[in-house]
Amino acid sequence: MADGIMEETRLNLLAARLGSDAVFPGNPEFDERRQVWNAAIDRKPIAILPARHPEDVSSAVKTAAERGLALCVKGGGHNIAGSAVANGALMIDMSALNSVRINSVNRTARVGGGATWRQFDAAAQTQGMATPGGVVSSTGVAGLTLGGGFGWLARLHGLAVDNLLSAEIVLADGSIVMCSDDENTDLFWAIRGGGGNFGVVTEFTFQLHALDPTVLFGPTFFALKDARTVLATYAEHAPMLPRESCVWANLMTAPATPALPDNLHGAKVLTLMQFFAGPPDAGYSVVRHLYGGVEPVGSALAPRAYTEAQSFLDQAYDFGARNYWRTHNHRALTPSLIDTLVDMAPELPTAESELLICLLGGAVADVDNDTTAFPHRDVSFVSTPGVRWRDPSADTAMTGWLKSASRRIADHAVPGSYVNFIAERSGDISSAYGGNLDRLTSIKRRYDPHNLFSSNQNIAPNASTDEP
Incomplete structure (x- = not known):
């Protein structure tokens, strides 16, 4: 009592x-x-x-x-x-701190720390502009940005952090400060890829870019028997796509979509999710080079509003499901990696599970690994095997399957993990932050010596470091 x-x-x-x-x-x-x-x-x-x-x-x-x-x-x-x-x-x-203020003259956006990409994109597109964000519109601007942030525009304009001009941030002592390339520069460096380790960002200022309201976007589906051929072509040509184009590959269960014949609903397929920020006719020509001469079994590739493209995957990644991922970096999709992925596709344990391959390169690679805290600039592809299920009693089986699949993929990966895709509460920090970890630890010690901001992929302030 x-x-x-x-x-x-x-x-x-x-x-x-x-x-x-x-x-x-x-x-x-x-x-x-x-x-x-x-x-x-x-x-x-x-x-x-x-x-x-x-x-x-x-x-x-x-x-x-x-x-x-x-x-x-x-x-x-x-x-x-x-x-x-x-x-x-x-x-x-932070959800009420969601204002988005567009300055069309300076091409900048001031975005509250609780805003989502849906809110940001809608406001920016009223002025015919955008900045690189995520691929699910309910994702928060803050979390995605602080981890680096890539999506359909990354190859054209870089990561979200590459377009961040300044931030207002609450520090561990409660003070409210600004950081930018001219003010609190070490803090500004750290929040661009170091996650939420250093404070609570209450407002971001982003650079905007002109973007036509209509883009070419959508999935094209291939039979699983053709997946090796298409992925081999994708592996060779995707890194050389024009920067206006971004194409992700996914081995998955076919959805019940009008774009596919009924007999393929529920079958395992390879999907190329294609984006092109330019004239649709030019975009069709660009992405078809990735098909390797294989005839698709269905397609929903079409001109769409950019805001529609940004929310196209919302239903597939809606709230309410249980999720577990792993993430791996690749400088190339080797034949052995392709074989491994295609062999695993029939084993996917639920209809919502997937073997996703994200394409980077382009403007992302224009920046050195130590220019911001995001350390994975030299990576061409990020593979993200993921399981998604609804029944809590299946938790152990689902995570077990994914861990086993991840070990098979890891044999074909290079060191490094995208911090926003790490599913464990405290994952492999050295893998997430790479060669920037020592400097991040030194900055953490300065701004948050008692580790108040620890609900993240945590950088402990008392870790050893070679920094002075």
Whole structure:
């Protein structure tokens, strides 16, 4: 009984400190606010504070530090490892900090730390502009950007972090500072690929680029028996595509789409998801070179609004499913890797599972590995095997299958892991941050010496480093 009274007193004191907006267990909003995209994550914070202003974030950070609470930050809630929520932590809900302000003269966008790419893209496209973002529109701008951020425009304009001009950030002591190439430059370097280790970004300023509202976009499907031929052609020619084009490959279960005959619904297929930011006629010619002379079994490639392209995959990656991924870097898709992937395709354990291959290169590779904290510039492809399921009783079987598949792919990979695709709460940090880890650790020690910001792929401030 004494323990219960002490806990009640603690919560009452915390409620008094946080104010009436704070949401505690028992509040009808609590469970909805703590949910994240990956339904396999079920953690319960001690309280949730909706932030409406940077000062709210500052107050929450100070409160967590003063009371010895863990801290987590929820933007879009899309992180595969569920970094937005932690047991017993104070959660800052950033969703109300979602303003997007476009300056069409300077071609810049000021974006709140709780905005999603759907909100960003819609606002930018009203002025015929865009910047590289993700491929699922409900993804948060903050989480994707802080990890590097690549999508359909990356080969043309670089990563999200390559287009970041400045950021307003709340530090571990609650202070609100700006960082850019001219101010707090070490912090600005670190947040461009170092994840949420250094503070809570309340506003980003991005460079925008002119983009016609209509792009060529959509999937083309190939029978699994032709997958080796198509992937061999893709491996050879995709890295040399014009930068306006980005094509990802996916070994998957065919959806029930009008683009495919009924008898192929549910069959294993190879899908090329194609994007071209230019005249559609030119785009058709470009992507067809990747088919290797193989006749597709179906296609939904068509001119579409850019905002439609950005949300095309939303249903396939909707909230509510359980997810587990691994990620591998490749400088080339070798014949042995292609054989491994195609051989595994019939073994995919659910209809929502996949063997995804993302194409990088282009403008991403124009930047050196140490120019920002993102260290994987020399990678041409990122493979991401993923399992997706609904039944909690299948958790062990699903993650076990994926780990086994990942080991087979790892034999054909080079070192490195894209930090936004690491499914474990504390994954292989050296793999995520590569040769930039020592410098990141030194900066972490300076800005967050007590590791308040630890609900992430965490860089411990007390780790050894060669930095002075």
